Amino acid sequence: MANEQAIASITxxxxxxxAGNPExxxxxxxxxxxxxxxxxxxxxxxxxxxxxxSLADGDTPSGRRLLLDGQAPTAExxxxxxxxxxxxxxxxxxxxxxxxxxxxxTAHAESRGIADPAAATAAARQVIDAANAxxxxxxxxxxxxxxxxxxxxxxxxxADTALLSWSPVLLLDEIExxxxxxxxxxxxxxxxxxxxxxxxxxxVLALSADRRMVIANGAVAAVLTRTPAEEALLTRLATQExxxxxxxxxxxxxxxxxxxxxxxxxx
Amino acid sequence: MNxxxxxxxxxxxxxxxxxxxxxxCGKTAVVAKTCAKLREAGVSTAVIKFDCLQTRDDAxxxxxxxxxxxxxxGGLCPDHFFASNLEEAFAWAQHTGADCCIIETAxxxxxxxxxLRGVMALCIIDNLMGIDAPEKIGPMLRLADLxxxxxxxxxxxxxxxxxxxxxxxxxxxxxIRHINGLTGQGCQELAQILxxxxxxxTVTDMKLRFSMPAAVCSYCLSETRIxxxxxxxxxxxxEFGHRQEGQHGE
Ligand SMILES: Nc1nc2c(ncn2[C@@H]2O[C@H](COP(=O)(O)OP(=O)(O)OP(=O)(O)O)[C@@H](O)[C@H]2O)c(=O)[nH]1
Ligand SMILES: [Mg+2]
Numbered sequence: 001m002a003n004e005q006a007i008a009s010i011t012x013x014x015x016x017x018x019a020g021n022p023e024x025x026x027x028x029x030x031x032x033x034x035x036x037x038x039x040x041x042x043x044x045x046x047x048x049x050x051x052x053x054s055l056a057d058g059d060t061p062s063g064r065r066l067l068l069d070g071q072a073p074t075a076e077x078x079x080x081x082x083x084x085x086x087x088x089x090x091x092x093x094x095x096x097x098x099x100x101x102x103x104x105x106t107a108h109a110e111s112r113g114i115a116d117p118a119a120a121t122a123a124a125r126q127v128i129d130a131a132n133a134x135x136x137x138x139x140x141x142x143x144x145x146x147x148x149x150x151x152x153x154x155x156x157x158x159a160d161t162a163l164l165s166w167s168p169v170l171l172l173d174e175i176e177x178x179x180x181x182x183x184x185x186x187x188x189x190x191x192x193x194x195x196x197x198x199x200x201x202x203x204v205l206a207l208s209a210d211r212r213m214v215i216a217n218g219a220v221a222a223v224l225t226r227t228p229a230e231e232a233l234l235t236r237l238a239t240q241e242x243x244x245x246x247x248x249x250x251x252x253x254x255x256x257x258x259x260x261x262x263x264x265x266x267x
Numbered sequence: 268m269n270x271x272x273x274x275x276x277x278x279x280x281x282x283x284x285x286x287x288x289x290x291x292c293g294k295t296a297v298v299a300k301t302c303a304k305l306r307e308a309g310v311s312t313a314v315i316k317f318d319c320l321q322t323r324d325d326a327x328x329x330x331x332x333x334x335x336x337x338x339x340x341g342g343l344c345p346d347h348f349f350a351s352n353l354e355e356a357f358a359w360a361q362h363t364g365a366d367c368c369i370i371e372t373a374x375x376x377x378x379x380x381x382x383l384r385g386v387m388a389l390c391i392i393d394n395l396m397g398i399d400a401p402e403k404i405g406p407m408l409r410l411a412d413l414x415x416x417x418x419x420x421x422x423x424x425x426x427x428x429x430x431x432x433x434x435x436x437x438x439x440x441x442x443i444r445h446i447n448g449l450t451g452q453g454c455q456e457l458a459q460i461l462x463x464x465x466x467x468x469t470v471t472d473m474k475l476r477f478s479m480p481a482a483v484c485s486y487c488l489s490e491t492r493i494x495x496x497x498x499x500x501x502x503x504x505x506e507f508g509h510r511q512e513g514q515h516g517e
Contacts, residue, residue, distance in 0.1 A: 050452065054455075054456065082444070082456075083443070083444045083445055083453070087424045087428075088424060089423075089424060090420065092420055092421060093420070093421065093422060093423050093424075094421065094422065094423070095422070095423055095426065096394075096395055096397075096421065096422050096426065097397060097398060097426060098397075104425070104426075104429075105425070107398070107429050108425045108428060108429050111428060111429045111432035111433075112428075153423075156423075157423045157424065157425065160423070160424070160425045161424045161425070164425065164428075165424055165425070165428065166428055167424075
């Protein structure tokens with residue numbers, strides 16, 4: 001769905017680290033690109049994200065400023081975006097409502113201004129199909145939200161946020177291993193009209209991002225793109241994940257589990 | 268305190284904020300963290316907590332270094348109790364020397380609202396109450412200037428967005444913000460907003476934004492027996508089996 005608040009890029013201007021040293025670069029995040037944020041807890045990931053979320057204007061400890069499409073936001077933009085610029089998906093989140101998945105996603109579509117009930121239901125079905133393409137085990141549209149497995153509800157949250165969320169920026173805090181096809185999730189997110197940032201410790205996610213930002217001491221310490229060696233590593237890692245998924249499936253369905261090589265071929 | 272000092276304290280204008288919300292939605296968590304941010308900005312605060320039966324909020328505010336006084340309505344209607352003690356509450360807060368007085372109310376019924384004309388009004392609700400909650404909560408939400416939504420860390424983005432939409436349908440002019448009472452995310456911004464709350468010299472002659480529920484029936488006067496023959500005064504009988512319209516009278 002087209003976003004009322006279409007924004008093609010956000011820029012975080014260089015600020016200073018926790019010791020007051022200047023940050024070396026302005027950082028730009030664009031739609032159609034996934035950026036991974038890396039760094040141990042306490043390194044300053046939250047500080048960067050909260051600068052984005054609060055539309056920092058030199059008024060936060062980092063001294064950074066946020067630009068939208070290269071420009072300082074106007075007063076109207078600030079008002080419209082405040083508290084809504086960033087959609088967040090973190091590990092603690094659960095569906096708490098007692099409603100069927102289709103009914104709820106339809107309500108979400110309606111809240112996005114799709115007034116025609118048939119169109120809202122159609123948009124909701126698209127979300128559920130997209131979620132089922134990510135979830136290891138599909139669920140029916142009438143499944144209660146609270147009955148979804150961890151992987152299914154995570155898949156539904158990702159699909160719903162990618163396709164229906166109002167916010168132009170999506171921040172994902174990790175995608176758990178089990179039950180969600182990570183690379184398919186990345187493709188779905190890339191196809192959305194959002195600027196996608198993933199905070200992760202997962203090597204597959206980190207390496208499949210278009211760029212990786214390493215955070216240390218409250219500032220961005222390095223911005224990296226995949227080298228040919230890393231590309232090869234990613235391919236092997238991805239094969240290994242597929243092997244694990246196949247092994248999981250075999251175990252779950254009682255299929256004969258064969259030798260190591262059947263799941264993890266040596267290249 | 269001598270008389271001159273007393274008069275000076277009571278004439279001093281003070282910023283005033285009313286904070287209302289259902290039990291355990293995160294009012295104290297948010298207000299205490301925001302008071303800390305206000306203090307960093309050089310704005311001192313005092314908090315009054317109105318509640319029904321008991322509260323440990325005074326301990327929470329004390330631990331946060333905020334002067335606090337608690338008022339418990341006990342056997343009285345908490346809404347009327349709030350209105351009848353407001354002058355005295357305000358006077359106490361003036362005496363603490365605070366720049367900004369925050370009144371936290373809990374236990375008010377959903378039909379009610381403590382918000383005053385000319386005083387900044389906050390409503391706090393959490394994301395766990397189900398998406399029909401904004402409709403059920405009534406005037407404390409509908410008449411607020413600022414609606415803060417807590418516990419967004421526990422629910423999906425979709426639920427947060429639908430919830431926000433429902434709040435907007437109930438209150439078309441309030442500023443709506445997500446805020447986290449655990450991490451304090453959003454409290455810095457809230458502090459900036461509270462620092463702009465109108466300062467008032469007195470609450471005497473101020474008006475409530477919403478008239479309080481009518482009371483005075485036999486049960487107000489400690490009647491405990493059930494039955495029409497014991498009921499006097501302001502009693503309304505329901506026609507069961509007929510759907511009643513919601514009552515949103517002003
Ligand atoms: N996960 C989460 N928990 C929160 C949040 N805000 C508050 N809480 C928790 O909710 C519980 C109730 O918080 P309080 O601040 O005491 O709620 P209150 O509205 O002041 O409660 P009463 O004054 O008793 O009506 C506490 O355990 C808080 O830590 C939040 O944003 N996220
Ligand atoms: Mg409290």
